[in-house]
Amino acid sequence: MVEAKFLKFDTLSLHAGQQPDKITGARAVPLYQTTSYVFPDVDHAASLFNLERAGHIYSRISNPTVSVFEERMAALENGVGAIATSSGQAALSLAVMTLMDSGGHIVASRNIYGGSHNLFMHTLPRFGISTTLVDPRNPDEFKKAIRPETRLLFSETIGNPGLEILDIPTVSDIASQAGLPLMVDATFSTPYLLKPFDYGANIVMHSATKWIGGHGVAIGGVLIDGGNFNWEGSNNFPNMTEPYEGYHGLDFTEEFGPAAFIMRARAEGLRDFGACMSPQNAFYLIQGLETLPMRMSRHVKNASLVAKFLNEADEVSWVRYPGLENHPDFKLAKKLLPKGAGSIVTFGIRPGSDGARKTGAKFIEALRLFSHLANVGDAKSLVIHPASTTHQQMDEQGLLEAGVKEEMVRLSVGLEDPVDLLSDLRQALRSSQK
Amino acid sequence: MDIHINNLRIFAHTGGKPFDPNKPIFVLIHGAGTDHTFWGLQTRYFSHHGYSVLAIDLPGHGRSEGVPIDSIEETALWLWKVLDQVSYRNVILAGHSMGSLIALEAASKRPDDTDALILVGVAERVAVHSDLLAAAKKNDSTAFDMITDWGFGQKSHLGGHQSPGLWMLGGGRALLAECSAGVLDSDLSACHSYIGAIEASKKISCPTLLLLGDKDRMTPPKMSVPLKENLRISETKVLSDVGHMIMIEKPNETIDVMDEFLRRALS
Incomplete structure (x- = not known):
């Protein structure tokens, strides 16, 4: 039996997402320190804004240097796509805002970073989103805490600071049976140690400030879509499966299939909330990824x-x-x-x-x-x-x-x-x- | 939009514009194990540039009900049934890989009803590797890996996608993994057993574009030469550093080449 041959992790850490610059021949990822991009003509500009063509419009929504970092992270995690954010907390907020509306409910591990705990227990309730905290060592607690209005299960792969290991296969089964996505904060494990999508998680986030960068010079986060959640079948996510007036009635699942979540997060979340990563920080984080x-x-x-x-x-x-x-x-x-x-x-x-x-x-x-x-x-x-x-x-x-x-x-x-x-x-x- | 054929719901993506039977009808047909989303950017672009686009999900694929039709010829006949239901106008047919064989066969069956034909990643014969056929028969996920590996050009294995932040190989594999058991097996078997491409090409009367990738390992450009020799009016465009997944690997260039071809073909 012949086997598929894909580039290995160490190679992807160095190369994924980048083709050497055709004009200058630059081997390193160039730092595109620019806010905006010249349109060849009016029709081209309209096509970019209407998602008919691929390309960059404005660096809040995408930037060539940032895109290399995003694609590299998606490649390392075996995902379908990624969005770089201004911090790890911005990645978490972006995911929640993309998936949920007022009245929604989250089931989250109680052994998580203090900032995430604060978001769930004090900040999100102001927007009508509530959270039940559960013991990550007892997957049954995730199951019992699920309500009709639950839209997300969340945990860290390795809890901060208790270092509890999430039983991802079991919890992802629980999530899948309930028609809900499992999102994990994989900051402490990095894709080098653990690839959560391989065990059934649906969304991964990192505080890239940590091991991804490794140098402690840049704050950043990243949100990665596994492309493995059935938004249509779940029937719980109108944001993914119904026409969105913010893009002239675009239905993200119909339009983008497995990349629906990450496309909505970019088209709406980065556009409207604006917590994008700066090109400079993406450049720094790419240097880190090369030696991950x-x-x-x-x-x-x-x-x-x-x-x-x-x-x-x-x-x-x-x-x-x-x-x-x-x-x-x-x-x-x-x-x-x-x-x-x-x-x-x-x-x-x-x-x-x-x-x-x-x-x-x-x-x-x-x-x-x-x-x-x-x-x-x-x-x-x-x-x-x-x-x-x-x-x-x-x-x-x-x-x-x-x-x-x-x-x-x-x-x-x-x-x-x-x-x-x-x-x-x-x-x-x-x-x-x- | 939904089209009902034999009590089954067939889905066609119209690219963000309602279907208008008074505009030129542009039909996009996906390849084995995939669905309309493979034509995502092209569907949106052409629907906003004067065409009524129907990116059809074949039976058992994407949002369409039913089971896959296990022959290219039968699928071509089925396609005309669908198209006759929505309009009596002539159509432009475009297909990728298995879809290109369906488009070719469909155009040969009703040459007078086809104004232009675009064959993306096409070959005279699409002989499928026996290991891939065996894996697909067993619904083994290694089949998705093989198609992803062989389908994307070597350069695309490094990424650098034109759509910011998207990892092509992950997206391609995830889409294949969505297809129901038996679908990929049926599609690949249909491709493998189809031997009518040369005869079909002799019957085509409309302008035809062969859009190919120079690094295509599944349908290498040289395998399309016999088709070109038998097509009455044809042109070939080979994109560089591209494998078999042409409209994913180079979406903007694909749009440009198709757009320019249609301007000439329909003028």
């Missing part, structure tokens, strides 16, 4: 060493890393993330005489290589105390439900020599106990 496979391979190797080290350290009371056998999702991580369970490690520091929070502060302040800041996925190692920063908007009960403990420290393990990382952690742990 090599970086991720090193990230998970270092993270695994750090997790093992912490697991054996006397100053540490518990360690959470899905690559450790004592993690409740170890087997699931092995199945879904065979190349490695990401590069976030969380742990609880053994409280000194002045309590958990003070001991944690001492540890963080004693670190020399790990930078104390609000980000993850940088090539450089990072550290933060989630309860007082990224998840501080949650109340005590919310923190408890999200698995954010008072003593929890979150490490984003970078690409430094592991000997230096372990040495830094060792000295900071000692200092924390003094």
Whole structure:
């Protein structure tokens, strides 16, 4: 039997979405720092606006540099198309606004990034969209929380900061049976470690600011359409299947088939809400993507060493890393993330005489290589105390439900020599106990 | 729009304009395992440039009810039944891959009713690889992979699509994956067993365009030469760096070539 031959992941990371520039011969993706594009004639302009021809009109809606980044992400995720956004949160908002109307309901994992939690629980209700939070480790809770007005199931592939692994095959089955799409935030896994569409997810988002870029110089997000949801069959999404007056009665499913969602998100969401990615940031993020496979391979190797080290350290009371056998999702991580369970490690520091929070502060302040800041996925190692920063908007009960403990420290393990990382952690742990 | 034939609903996409039987009727026919969306941009463009476009979903494909018709000749007869129901005007027929064989066969059956013919990704014989036929017969998803791999030109495997943010290979495969069990098998078998292209081409009297991709591995340009030799009025346009999925890989150029051809053919 002959086999289809497609370019492999590492090759796509370097090339997908780009044909070398025909006029200049530029090998690197050129930075098209332009807001707009000259139309050859009036008819051509009208055809572009009416979606009769392919091309660029205005950089809020599309831009050649941004398009390379979008296409590359879609290729790496095995999707049908992507939209780059100004941030990861913009990608999430764009998806929700594209799919849902006032009165809609979301079932979401409760173990998610604090900003997403805030969007679901405090911001979206102002627009008539409510959310039920559920335990991602108990897929049955997703099923039980579905209501007639539910339009979306949402979770992170690896929860932030609890590092719960979503059982995507099971939850996507639940979503599919209910005629609903499953959207996942795959920021912590990246397509190098996990391709959610292969397990039945329908929409993927990333905060590209993190591992996708890897350099910590550009904020960005991306929304990717798996092209594998039956909008017509679901009968729940008039935005996808009924004439849209914003485009003279265009029916996105009829017009674009598997790419209906991503086309609507661009034609309406980017046009009207406008949270586009800048060409400059797309350029930076493309530089990051080119080394994604090599970086991720090193990230998970270092993270695994750090997790093992912490697991054996006397100053540490518990360690959470899905690559450790004592993690409740170890087997699931092995199945879904065979190349490695990401590069976030969380742990609880053994409280000194002045309590958990003070001991944690001492540890963080004693670190020399790990930078104390609000980000993850940088090539450089990072550290933060989630309860007082990224998840501080949650109340005590919310923190408890999200698995954010008072003593929890979150490490984003970078690409430094592991000997230096372990040495830094060792000295900071000692200092924390003094 | 919906057209009812033998109590079955047949869908034809009209590109955002209501069907007007008083305008030139331009019929677009998709290839194996796909549907009207493969002609997406072309449908919208021509419907807004003076034509009444019918991008038809063949039976059992896309939004059309029924089961696929397992021969090119029978599908051509079925097509005329559909067209007779909507208008008595002459038509322009265009088809891609399997659709090009259907268009060719249909034009040969009623040459006087066909004003122009456009054959995209066409060959004298569309011999389908035995492994692809076997995979399609088993409804095995490797069939979608093979078509996606062989269908798109090598350059398109890198992307660079004209529609911002769309990944052609993913879109093509996703569309194939939507077709119901048995559809791809029936389509590919119909292509494989069709041997009437030369005879059909001898009966065509209207201007005919052969639109080909220079990197087409499924219907290489040289395999269309016998058709050209037998067509009365024909022209060939070969797009560079393009595989078999011509209107997806180079949608704007496809529109331009078709548009210019029709201006000449219908003048």
